[in-house]
Amino acid sequence: MQALRNCSLCAGGNLLKGRTDFLVARRNMAALRLSAACAQLLRVYSSSLQQRLLRLPQVPRCSAVALSVGSGLCAVPFTHQQVENLSHESLIRRASCLVTDSANTHLSQTTMALVDAFTQYAKALHTLIALQKRYMASIGKLSPAEDDSIWQVIIGQRVEVSDRQEECNRFESNWIHAINICELSAEAAYNSGAEQACRTTKTNVQVAQAKVEEVREISKEAEKKLAETKAEEIQRMAEYASSIDLLELEGVPEAYLRED
Template identity: 30%
Template sequence: MWSRLCLFSRSTPWYCLSAGLFTTGQSKQEAKVNEVMPNSSKAKMYLQDISSDLSHSQLIKNASSTTVDAASMLLSQSAVAIIAVYDSYTKSINDLVELLKLHAECLGDESAEDDLWQVIIQARVEVDEKVKAVQELTGLLNTSRKVLENAAEVAYLAGCEYSAITANEKLHTTHVLVENARLSSQKMESELAQAQQHDIEDVMNLEDSKNKENSKDQEG
């Protein structure tokens, strides 16, 4: 059973709403209800019955199209964010690679090595932070992609084929752009691994040279 709602208003004696019917002199399509808020201010609420204007099929199409637009915007912003982080991550790795190359040139100069190694440590911290950011945004991107995929399916079932096609195009475009950014960072990761390996080898070779010299001095 529908509850009866009665609100007092200064302009008219009573407004009564029962079983979804407006009993005031207002139209069936719109009713204005004065509502007392906690801060004593009054807000106006408009109730509108639009089922007589549009069919349920058209309403569903409109809603599905709006949902696709919102989901598409969410995916776009998620993709832009992760691409920006990938680009920053790639740059940080490149900076670290250059520092490792410079470190090889400083081997033997303990003072320069120590100063440079502090910079390398800080660069590695920044790289690790970018990795965490990529991981977090990857989860958001994957969820946003699923949201748009579901919205596209609903749009297709609702007969809104254009929205479904648009959603699929956005899914493909964002995938390509994000994948390109990921591959660029992956390429730099390979270069970093090589630079680290070379740095380790250079340090070991320097140590071997020192040990050999010490051995010769002891023998002499």
Template identity: 45%
Template structure:
């Protein structure tokens, strides 16, 4: 039965080729043509996968020019990062400095009224002073965090400037280095203002402590001795 079916199929194909030779050849060519298209598409896909990501689209561009262009792009990106971190650090340092001067003002007022307050008034003012110190601590932690990020941004910018110089992108390298120098000056000036405020606050606190000790020695409480210890309010933790 199987042999009979093959004979019938062969006879049918033979008659088909004899009756329409052109039609048969055309479809055979279309079949092989389609097969080669499939093979070509597969081979082309495999070859495209091997093309590097950074391959130039313009044959006129050399590898050196592409590297210079990439180095310039990296320099621009690091400058953006450095600008943003510098702004955040300067703003944070400024807020911290303002808080220190606020505490300094409160400290001076407290010292001036030290011998004119009763215990309840002194306790109320100390609550305000403690709140101001907590705020200073919070702002200090914030600016230190921004300072660490800014330091990393400076380091990245320095590496980008060196990479641009090695790649021959001299303009980009000089621009980045000038930018680094500018922001370092700005940060240094703002940091010096904060340090000055801290020094004034420390001096005011020392003056307050010395005044308190002197007053306690000159006017000891009933049954006490002139060598009174520093009041408990000064021994509290912030």
């Protein structure tokens, strides 16, 4: 009886153990199938992603090379396709082109300022010439109050002429420095192999010099006319003073010298 009971317990235990092993094996198979499905999915996704990346346009990646000059830093940009051109000579050539561009801009601005200053100076001179000619035409015809009023206007215009002349001198100094910078940058561009930048800068210098020389000649002509007008005014004033002295000696009142 005891043996039968032990046999039944053993059979029941073996049966339970067989069921457990079957469930574990079944679970392991499910996990294995899931892993295989995941691996297949990863392979498909990786292949699809690779094909998409191959179809993407190649975007150049920008980098920069930092050059230390003294205590400053200069970053020269370049693209990935131009890596093979990043020699010392090419970097110097690019830098010289940047220098010539900046020098040309500086020259253009200083030339415009100087041309405008000379133009305004010439206008102020012609205005002063016109005022002095009007005064000469009215010598002996004005009352002392009117004469003083005209002289105040003339003095004010002379101050403006002086201010305009100082402005011309200031802008001309800046312009001369710009010319020197352009000449140095053109020489540097030529030495680095940037012949086109050198030629462009030299052409700009010639054009700027021609423009400035043109307006300078206009202002010189105005100064010459002003000097002639002053000389004529001095002569007229001397003649008028001599006539006054002569009439006073002859006893003729000054009032008779004024024209109606």
